[in-house]
Amino acid sequence: MREQAMNDDSQVVSSPKSTTRRALILVLTALVLILLGTSYFLYSIIKPVGRVATIEEAGGLEWVRSIYGYGDTLEEQLRQPNDVAIGPDGTIWITDQTKQQVVGFNPDGSFEALLHQGPRGSSPHAFSFPNALAVDEEGLIYVGDSEKDRITVLRRDNTVVLEYVVPDVRSVAVRGDRVVAGSIAGFVILDKAGEVVRLLGTRGQGIDQFDTVSGVAVSPSGMIYAVDTYNNRLSAYDRDGNRLWIRQLGVPGNQGGQIQSEGLSGEEGQSPETQLPLRLTLDGAGRLVVVDSFDFSITVLDPADGHLIGKYGAPGDAEGQFTYPVGIDYDESRDWFAVADLYNSRVQVVRIPDSGNRPLSPVLRSLSGPWRACLFPLALLLMLILVALVVRRRRRSRARAERAAFEQAPAQE
Amino acid sequence: MSQLSEESRMMDIQSDLPQPRPAGKAGGVTNRSLVLAILVVSVLWLSFLASALVLGILNPPAPRTAVERSIGVYGDAVEQGTTDAVIWADYISALIAGKQYSRAEGAIEDALAAVTDKTSLILAQRTRLDFELGDYESTVESADGAIAASREETDIMRENFAKRGITSEPDPSPALANAQLLKAQALAELMQFDDAIEVLDEFLETAPSAADALVLRASYKREAGDIDGARADYEQALLYIPDYAAALEGLESIGAID
Numbered sequence: 001m002r003e004q005a006m007n008d009d010s011q012v013v014s015s016p017k018s019t020t021r022r023a024l025i026l027v028l029t030a031l032v033l034i035l036l037g038t039s040y041f042l043y044s045i046i047k048p049v050g051r052v053a054t055i056e057e058a059g060g061l062e063w064v065r066s067i068y069g070y071g072d073t074l075e076e077q078l079r080q081p082n083d084v085a086i087g088p089d090g091t092i093w094i095t096d097q098t099k100q101q102v103v104g105f106n107p108d109g110s111f112e113a114l115l116h117q118g119p120r121g122s123s124p125h126a127f128s129f130p131n132a133l134a135v136d137e138e139g140l141i142y143v144g145d146s147e148k149d150r151i152t153v154l155r156r157d158n159t160v161v162l163e164y165v166v167p168d169v170r171s172v173a174v175r176g177d178r179v180v181a182g183s184i185a186g187f188v189i190l191d192k193a194g195e196v197v198r199l200l201g202t203r204g205q206g207i208d209q210f211d212t213v214s215g216v217a218v219s220p221s222g223m224i225y226a227v228d229t230y231n232n233r234l235s236a237y238d239r240d241g242n243r244l245w246i247r248q249l250g251v252p253g254n255q256g257g258q259i260q261s262e263g264l265s266g267e268e269g270q271s272p273e274t275q276l277p278l279r280l281t282l283d284g285a286g287r288l289v290v291v292d293s294f295d296f297s298i299t300v301l302d303p304a305d306g307h308l309i310g311k312y313g314a315p316g317d318a319e320g321q322f323t324y325p326v327g328i329d330y331d332e333s334r335d336w337f338a339v340a341d342l343y344n345s346r347v348q349v350v351r352i353p354d355s356g357n358r359p360l361s362p363v364l365r366s367l368s369g370p371w372r373a374c375l376f377p378l379a380l381l382l383m384l385i386l387v388a389l390v391v392r393r394r395r396r397s398r399a400r401a402e403r404a405a406f407e408q409a410p411a412q413e
Numbered sequence: 414m415s416q417l418s419e420e421s422r423m424m425d426i427q428s429d430l431p432q433p434r435p436a437g438k439a440g441g442v443t444n445r446s447l448v449l450a451i452l453v454v455s456v457l458w459l460s461f462l463a464s465a466l467v468l469g470i471l472n473p474p475a476p477r478t479a480v481e482r483s484i485g486v487y488g489d490a491v492e493q494g495t496t497d498a499v500i501w502a503d504y505i506s507a508l509i510a511g512k513q514y515s516r517a518e519g520a521i522e523d524a525l526a527a528v529t530d531k532t533s534l535i536l537a538q539r540t541r542l543d544f545e546l547g548d549y550e551s552t553v554e555s556a557d558g559a560i561a562a563s564r565e566e567t568d569i570m571r572e573n574f575a576k577r578g579i580t581s582e583p584d585p586s587p588a589l590a591n592a593q594l595l596k597a598q599a600l601a602e603l604m605q606f607d608d609a610i611e612v613l614d615e616f617l618e619t620a621p622s623a624a625d626a627l628v629l630r631a632s633y634k635r636e637a638g639d640i641d642g643a644r645a646d647y648e649q650a651l652l653y654i655p656d657y658a659a660a661l662e663g664l665e666s667i668g669a670i671d
Contacts, residue, residue, distance in 0.1 A: 024447035050480030109475035
């Protein structure tokens with residue numbers, strides 16, 4: 001009888017509670033559905049519109065974004081970007097050879113600055129054929145002009161700081177107090193005032209000769225690397241210009257077939273590692289990364305001896321693919337490369353595996369993309385979990401203390 | 414008295430201890446935990462939205478792809494009232510590539526009202542839109558319209574050439590090739606392989622070295638049971654692009670190579 005009464009009571013009491021619970025479950029379900037719907041909507045906004053190559057279609061590259069221009073008119077689009085350099089603040093500087101100008105973009109792809117000294121021939125400082133680019137640690141921009149036989153040093157406000165004469169300049173790199181400029185017949189080491197420290201090479205195919213140094217790079221320790229494009233070689237030098245090693249990467253002049261190394265390191269009869277090596281840079285792991293125009297790829301080489309580590313890239317016009325890539329530079333803080341993709345009239349920001357120099361590189365990569373929007377909610381969630389754990393622990397220890405006090409009380413009485 | 418207070422104290426302590434789940438509650442879910450879940454989910458979602466807005470993630474500051482660039486650049490020219498059919502066609506093409514089909518539909522109507530010549534370029538884009546939407550019968554119909562318009566334009570150019578004493582043949586509109594290829598593919602989707610082959614025969618008369626069209630025709634011949642014809646087309650394609658993967662795969666599919 002008493003049991004029956006209790007059951008009846010519980011039914012009377014539990015009915016509104018279960019109604020509330022059902023309502024709350026419905027609210028939670030609706031909320032989750034709304035969140036899923038808005039998430040899909042937001043994803044469709046964030047997702048790039050167009051054909052983006054998968055990592056497989058892009059030959060192992062992870063595409064981040066492409067840069068096409070700085071405005072909504074055809075005149076404001078890049079035409080033939082032929083070199084690229086990344087500043088210490090992440091600004092991506094691009095030379096556009098047919099427009100005689102240098103354009104700067106922020107890491108998010110938005111326009112930063114346009115550097116030029118007027119149309120070709122309009123002033124003594126005007127560019128004629130800007131085709132080499134570097135940025136130093138202070139953010140000064142070094143523009144090589146092969147028609148004017150000079151390197152112009154600019155501030156980002158477009159003022160000219162200095163000009164060096166370098167005949168047939170094809171590439172430029174800056175690190176610390178050294179400026180290295182490649183030309184048709186070799187390369188020159190300069191100090192920052194433009195004084196020649198050492199001049200290396202003559203034009204030709206001999207072991208101490210060069211046929212167009214399209215890429216130069218200086219490592220943090222001061223080692224100099226030079227890509228000899230038409231001899232298809234890579235060589236390394238100490239900071240004073242003494243050669244440490246030289247390696248035949250492929251067949252001179254891109255004539256096909258197999259390598260005849262003739263005294264150079266590089267195995268006789270091996271398949272070519274590069275077809276038309278052009279510019280190079282160093283990644284965060286210290287590896288040499290060369291852009292290979294005719295192979296539509298970027299090639300990673302060992303800085304100790306020039307041996308091949310890997311190749312990434314595929315031909316095509318989808319985002320993430322190349323049509324004659326010609327320039328490259330690396331952004332250490334974002335762990336990405338900017339690649340001048342000449343005949344797709346764009347610069348692509350891409351990533352390759354193992355290029356970072358820190359254990360947390362994958363996390364840093366994620367935080368430079370849309371996933372960074374999750375950072376604050378994640379921190380908030382962690383904080384909520386911490387608070388919940390602390391409250392629970394306090395409640396439990398308080399309950400334990402009270403139980404202990406209760407158990408001791410009768411014994412004392 | 415002391416017994417009573419002891420009982421009430423005992424009850425207080427027990428209420429603070431973790432309680433066993435009462436029978437009948439679904440999965441032990443309490444109203445309090447549900448309210449808490451709703452609050453936590455809402456707060457997290459709002460914080461996600463706020464940080465996405467603050468960081469500018471929802472509003473990309475610059476085009477990231479060729480399609481986004483084309484929609485921006487050509488859209489701007491279209492807004493300024495261009496009558497250039499090439500710009501209109503590029504704009505519509507970008508909208509279709511970006512899968513913005515209803516905008517593309519509207520732009521086709523606007524373009525046909527705005528442009529005065531080279532309308533075949535716009536009609537070819539309509540063909541492409543129909544094909545992308547999977548409406549193959551409409552594709553065939555709109556392709557016929559684009560092909561006829563492009564032939565008319567070529568005739569007019571030929572007359573103009575003749576008036577100026579130019580004896581060479583004018584280049585056909587690029588719309589012709591696009592419309593022919595799309596028509597062939599639409600006919601194949603409708604399983605009308607003989608008609609598709611006929612369209613490609615016509616196309617290959619003007620572009621005999623188009624390896625992709627040769628491979629397309631070979632695959633339709635294979636479907637129609639003409640294995641020898643398919644083999645000849647695959648081999649012809651390999652003459653123009655050695656090691657062409659699609660042609661090699663086709664030869665493999667008919668057992669011509671291992």
